[in-house]
Amino acid sequence: MHVLFITYSLTGNTAFVAESIGKILREQFGHSVTFIDALKIIKAAKLGSNKKPISENRDLDCKELQDLRAQLAQADVLxxxxxxxxxxxQIGLEEIFDTSVLSAEIFSNIKFFFTYTTHGSVPHPVGDVLATIINNRTEQASYLGHLNIRTPENIISYLPPINYHNAWDDVELAKIDPFGMSVGEALKDPNNIKSISFNKIAHIDYSMQFSIVGRTGPPQVDESKCVKCRTCVNLCPYNVIKIGSKGFPEWDADSCLVCCRCYNQCPNEAIDFPKVFGAFRSRYSKPDFTKVGVGDGKNEKGQIMIPLPLPQEIFARRGWKP
Structure with a gap:
């Protein structure tokens, strides 16, 4: 069978999970595997960059979308x-699957699908959301399950006691191989696969994502440090950074979702969020997957490494109700 992975990954965490599952399906079970970068599609097609269910000024004929359509038409498993x-x-991922972007016949060969997510601090049932997105286009396909992994964080610390991590918890890493094996074993006997149930989500409300910039303020650039390299412009997944009249980057505060990619990847650390007290940088472009375990102290980069609190501790601290 041909397995197609569509992954939205900023720091490499989720891409690593997808590649690990794909390696098992390819090497252990002989399936052909293809990986698609959803971030590149969203950026090239200009999806999800406005506060609207469907973005304006989209490029639905871009090469990235054409490649996706071709791969979906050949895939058996998604x-x-x-x-x-x-x-x-993330904003834009759902829009990729909109009927105005991908026609119904493109999904006609999809027989099975599965989902996977990564989170930093607080786990959430996004697997149901992703399963709903696919099920809305492939009602005939069987759901093989969901994998949720806690991974290193690469964002501004909204919960100061958590700080940053660039090491993986070995307990979390140990979940990946069994999930890949379970998918592979299920596909051995496709005629007897029983679809796993999930909660269908009637409506996805992205208002909370758009509210983040109100708490942090839009990023600002220190012109004394900025060398006008345009790295931030090229990396922004939402196309909200433009070059101003002086050659320095400027942010559209209404569309910025504070993904922090520009903040983390600026080579001269010229970008900051002035409203965030005590903000500091994780300063990595991709986690080091050879380092496992989170403990007290500091790593070789001088980053603070402390154990993650349990989800219920975070809920209590923030006054949230699970």
């Missing part, structure tokens, strides 16, 4: 994954 932001998938 895997969809992303990192969790405000207990939601």
């Amino acid at each position: 895997g969809l994954g992303c990192f969790v932001s405000c207990h939601l998938p």
Whole structure:
């Protein structure tokens, strides 16, 4: 069978999970595997960059979407994954699957699907959201299950006691191989697969993601440090950074979702969020997957490493009700 992975990953965490599952399906079970970068599609097609269910000024004929359509038409199995932001998938991911972007016949060969998510601090049932997105287009396909992994964080610390991590918890890493094996074993006997149930989500409300910028303020650039390299412009997944009249980057505060990619990846640390007290940088472009375990002290980069609190502790601290 041909397995297609569509993954939204900023720091490499979710992409690593997808690649690990794909390696098992390819090497252990002989399936052909293809990986699609959802972030590149969203950026190239200009999806999800406005506060509207459907974005304006979209480019639905871009090469990235054409490649996706071709791969979907050939795929038997679809895997969809992303990192969790405000207990939601990222803006634009749902729009890729809109009927105006992908026609119904493109999904006609999809027989099975599964989902996977990564989160930093607080786990949320985004698997149901992703499963609903696919099920809305492939009602005939069987659901093979969901994998949720706690991973290193690469965002501004909204919960100061958590700080940053660039090491993986070995307990979380140990979940990946069994999930890949379970998918592979199920596909051995496709005629007898029983679809796993999930909660269908009637409506996805992204208002909480858009509210983040109100708490942090839009990013600002220190012109004395900025070398006008345009790295931030090229990396922004939402196309909200433009070059101003002086050659320095400027942010559209109404569309910025504070993914922090520009903040973390600026080579001269010229970008900051002035409203966030005590903000500091994780400063990595991709986690080091050879380092496992989270403990007290500091790593070789001098980053603070402390154990993650349990979800219920976070809920209590923030006054949230699970």
